[in-house]
Amino acid sequence: MLVHPNNPLGDVYSPQLLTDLMGVCARHEVHFISDEIYALSIFTDEDEPSSRPPFHSVLSLPHPDPERTHVLWGLSKDFGLAGLRVGVVVSRCAELMACLRAVAIYKCTPHLVHHASAALLSDIAWCDDFYLRLNSERLGRTYRRARGRLEAMGARVREARAGLFVWFSIRDFMETDSAEEEMEIHAQLMRAGVYVVPGSKLYGADPGWIRLIFSVGEEELDEGLKRIESVLKKRRKKTA
Template identity: 35%
Template sequence: RHELHVIVDEIYMLSVFDESATFHSVLGMDRLPDPQRTHVMWGISKDFAVSGIRFGTLYTENQDVANAVASLCYFHGVCGPVQHKVAQLLRDRGESVAPYWINQVYLRANHARLKAAHTYVTDELKTLGVPFLNRNAGFFVWIDFRKYLRTGTFEEEMLLWRRFLDNKVLLSCGKAFECSEPGWFRIIFADKTHRLQLGMQRIRKVLEEREQEILAEEKEQPCQSEQDGKADSTDEVIFVSRHQEPTCASSSNLGDLIGLLQQQMRSSDWLQKNTAEQFA
């Protein structure tokens, strides 16, 4: 209706590690809603773990788009040695059923390792009681660290990110991905087991320290005591009864009393209702 172009990035199409899930390419559809405005991208950086080899493909039936992209190849084309190596890789000189090595050897081993790494990381998160979004493809887990933020702000998210970094753990914070809610982080699990174990130990250490800090701050807040007295029929009156019993020992000192009064004043609209002009 709006004549929008749809760009589908299938960069993880060979990285589905759960046997119960099957990848379905948009090119496998019987009919595209608008073939001239549907473009599909894929590259070898994720599925073949060669992010340093800058090689990607674009499938489009739109000749204008193809010509526009081709005009950029003079400055951004794939060099000859890389083209040769990728061609050798995809040619797959294996058994009679091609591509044998890719399907029967590499992808099977890669999927098994991804699944094992994903299982380890998610089990650790469950032990820590940390919510996360569980997916059966790709290399990362989207983690909910909102309960470890003192306030629900992106500034607090950056402080937590810095705490991880100080403990030699590099996570990606949600703000880097334009997440609308602070507290979400991305952890990549596509690594060897001993590195994942060390990383999760450091994450556990940061979260436990953070949790203790938040609990300590909550205990330091002055406890609230119940208020006695009566209010006027038309106005809300702020007061502290001399006969009330404190709910904790610290509420009897002057500092807690002042804090209690300040809190009541902030939560009351008495000053807004009763201006100086009314009493003139």
């Protein structure tokens, strides 16, 4: 199971890496599932042009084992339409599709929602030429805004290429390298009126990482960052 683009890191994987991973799965007869829920939420960092590859869906690459290769997508992230409850599974596995069709009898998406989703995706002038382009520009702008403010506070920010979030380290504001202190800082941020996700809840390898969603209006983003800064300033004095 691969989350591509990655949540919470915002990474985009190269076609070569994807091909190599599919090759490993094919040799060992393991199913390869690519969750591409953020596939259309790609942006570029204009301040630091990245050498990282652009996004390539698994669907655009050769499949060494087509029967065991599956791709997931939905409207909830790229279009902010979680309430429509539309999910997509792309697979050539006849057995899997037969099972999904059987389950869909009881878990199907309403026909009106099907129609609305098809109309939205079929409107190339609005969807491709307007919405996706504007969404990418705005995500890139707010990402750079959030990243700049966090780095000015003294936080270390991981470069991202996609998604709605930024992954940053608060280890320089911690006295101990522990998940307990990470959760203590999370509680302080909550009391300051900011909801973020601590890295330990996202299975981070090391304590002291936080995921911040930046896909909001600039005024709201600035207020959230201001509250984060108020907490980190106090932590800076304490750790100093």
